[in-house]
Amino acid sequence: MSDYANSHAIVVGGSIGGLTAALLLRDLGFTVDVYERTPTALDGRGSGIVLQPDTVRWFTERSTQNLADLSTSTSAVQYLTPEGDVEYREECTWTYTSWGTFYRALLADFGTERYHYGEYACGFGEDEDGVTVRFVSGRRETADLVVFADGVTSVARQRFDPESGLHYSGYVGWRGTVALRDLDAATREVLQDAITYQVIPNSHITMYPIPGERSLDIEDRLMNYVWYRNVPAGPDLTEMLIDKRGFAGSVSVHPGQVQDRYVDEMKQTAAERLAPAIANVIQATETPYLQVVSDSRSARMAMGRVALIGDAACAARPHAAAGTAKAAADGWALAAALSEAGGDVAAALVKWEPAQLQMSDALLRRVVAMGERSQFTNTWTPGDPDLRFGLYGPGK
Template sequence: MSPYTHARAAVIGGSIGGLTTALLLRDLGFEVDVFERTPTPLDGRGGGIVLQPDTVRWFAERSDQNPATLSTSTEYVQYLGPGDEIVHRDRRRWTYTSWGTFYRALLADFGTDHYHLGEFACGVSQDADCATVRFVSGRQAQAELVVFADGITSIGRRLLDPSSEMEYSGYVGWRGTVPEYQLPAEVRSLLGNAISYSVVPHSHITLYPIPGETGTGPRDRLMNYVWYRNVPAGCELDEMLIDKRGFTGTVSLHPGQVQDRYVDEMRATAAQLLAPAAAEVVTATEQPYIQVVSDIRSAKMTDGRIALLGDAASAARPHAAAGTAKAAADAWALADALTDSDGDIAAALRKWEPAQLELGSRLLERVKEMGERSQFHNTWTPGDPSLRFGLYGPGR
């Protein structure tokens, strides 16, 4: 019998990192409940995910679902010139999914009986035997292990490391998707089998195909992109982050909520600056949205029976396409530490913490340098191997 049989675990945050953690803890014998702050199932706004090995490991090793049915793939990484000429191309296979597709697959494996929507954690305390999480609703949850996987605005991080502060990078990511079949044939041909970059002064865009809501067929796939654009901190950024309802966003503005004048300017600039194929995708996007690119890192990931995981512990810029991979890597390493601890949860967390802190620190340092090269120093050069995706290093 597992030493964790009948032990309880509470996972705060029901996104990809939280669900991966919950599934692994349940396999160890824990009785697991997941608490998600949003009142409705998550949708991910159609954004894309690069499937690195850690990200997809649950489906490769434990799930009955075939990861191939959740993903698209490409054979090349290419850079486009101002006339859509290919200025550099490497043969390098990557696979992708959409955030919503991957989330729904994980939730299908976990089930909804112990997945609780609309529960916003606001506090936690612990003693020698268990931790108690308090929710805005008045609910309380007691568990032998509490894992905060509640993202870049984590309440858990604020509780464990109140001194940690979000640092704005100096730029935002414009994101969006377009049904691939709606693009001109020449654009589909150029972009459909590659990660494509268009690099311009103080900016770059990355594009790749992902599954749509209904599958991976030719009329299902979406062309997904992130376009990084500098916006000074202060009044200019503050004004941009006021949505159409008059509310101010902190980490993003949802599709359909970005003020029209900013969308109009973004489309006009895309047509002027980007490679024509990239501009075609951007200008065809019906509801682009904004992600504020920021960095944050907690100095600690554990306290007694409480752990921080994924973006809750450290959030890195997207340039290495490693955010979901890091969350999954944290979860698998936590499961390994618990397996080796003979039921001593606090000891397992102490064992787990140093390597994961180091992993987050290395990733954060690398993507900061990548962002500086692109947005401020103009040294993001086509084909440079140090700019490749990867959690553990370029291309790894």
């Protein structure tokens, strides 16, 4: 009989990291409830995920679903000049999925019976009977273990570390997707089998093809990109983050809500400064959106029988393509510690925390250095192996 057969776990946050943790805890014997703040199924806005070993481990080791049915791949990394010539190319295979495809696959494995939408966890307390999570609806639920996987705006992070707020990087990411079928043949030929970069003074862009939200067919694939552009902190940024409804954003402005003048300027600059194929993708994007690139890291990830994982614990810039991998790695390491703890949740968390803090610190230092090279010191060199994706280090 499992050490946790009579134990209850709550996971706050039902995204990719939260679902991975929930599945692993259930496999240990916990009865697991997931509470997600959004009232309906999550929407990844079409964003892409570069798949790394920790991200896909659930599907390679535990799931009956075939990873090949969830992902596509490219065979090269390339850098283009403003004229569109290839200035660097390296044969290198990476695999991708769309956020929505991966989320739905994890949710299919977890099921919806204990997945609760529209429940915003706003606090917690712990006593000898367990950890009680408080919700804005007035609901209160008690469990033997609580895992906060509620993302970059985590309500729990301040309880763990009052100094761990978001620190703005000095730049934003313009994101978007375009169906490959909507691009001309010449653009598809340049881009469809590679991760493509372009570096310009104080900026860079990366793009790669991902599966469509509902199909792996090549005609349904999407070209996904993020273009990093400097915006100084202060009134310029504040004004940019006011959406069309007059609401002020703090971490993003959603598709269709970015003020038209900013979209127009972005597309015009793309036409003037970016390689023709890259500019074509941006010009064809109907509803680009904005991500505020910020960093945060809690000095703690364990507190009694409460754990903080993924972006809730450490939100790192996307340059290493490691956000979902880190959340999954936190979950796998937590499950391993619990498995070895003989039912002692608090002892497991004490054992689990140091290595995860170290991993977060190393990742954050690396992506900050990458961003500085791209956006401020102009030392991002095409082909530099230090700039490769990876959770544990470049290419790792």
